[in-house]
Amino acid sequence: MPNLESLFEEFVKSLLTPEGKIARSRFASEAEVEEKVDEFRILLSGLSPEASSLIEKFENDPGLHSTSLSTRLKTLVLYGKSIVKLLRAGIIHGRGTLIPAPDFSGLTGTIPELQAALVARWKEIQIARNVGLWGVAIMLM
Template structure:
């Protein structure tokens, strides 16, 4: 259950147990059993709140007011916990749990370079951690490094084809420049030309490349880059789609 859903449910319950004048709505509950049904609802919501465990649920469980032989006392106690939970939700004391998604199986792409899979898997998680921590610049740089590593690995898997590409860089004498010396711009162009990633993906990949380039402070200053969560989400979609393309390009 996310925070928004929890908040809406608690607000609805609070309206049903308290009258507009602030008094307990005992007239809506004919028995203690009816009150207990609402108590269980709130208990389930508090128990399922996302993020770190908080003291609200423990206090709720131990409160003797819920054993009182009075609908009013139980409803007033319930309203107290509802209001407390809503305050916590509004102030951010209760944090939404951030789920980290592991990278897909990249073994077909990473097998060419020893230990690359472990590095990519770690960076895949780290990019998400940076985004959740609002370290957006670091997150984008991490995503760019992942894309570059996987494009490099894909090119090394098909070196003859990559070298024949019109986008492949060459020395003045026409000889090939080693693939491990290619930059991300070249890797993207070659991948698009050879159909390893879709053309539109390549365009967005270049946007990610330009964003990644602010790893250099001079580029950061001259481009006046100011990344936010929306930038990270866009780059993340580009990365995932590009990875899918690369995996599908391997027979």
């Protein structure tokens, strides 16, 4: 199963020519461009809650609501490339992604059982975060 990063990469490639320019000729109508916008929104729904401000910015971007099909396609490409970079850098993640716990051994050297408890808590906090339960995640911290 492809990961979210590769799905965004493929999406961006589908909008570009081999030379890296917007492939405007592939999209003859507004309906075809709107299909790509809908496809992009589906991909966005796979991002973790931390990406909500980016999604909101995308939805309010004037380029997305332009009457120019080329401008709309360019907006999709720009956001798609940005998201790929953010995913690669680990700044945002796919929904449901669990990041491995850090090494707590420096803190838990005298109480070895604490390491397992901290790792379990780390996982619980991420699960709460992934489903948007920020209050629960904060309380678990």
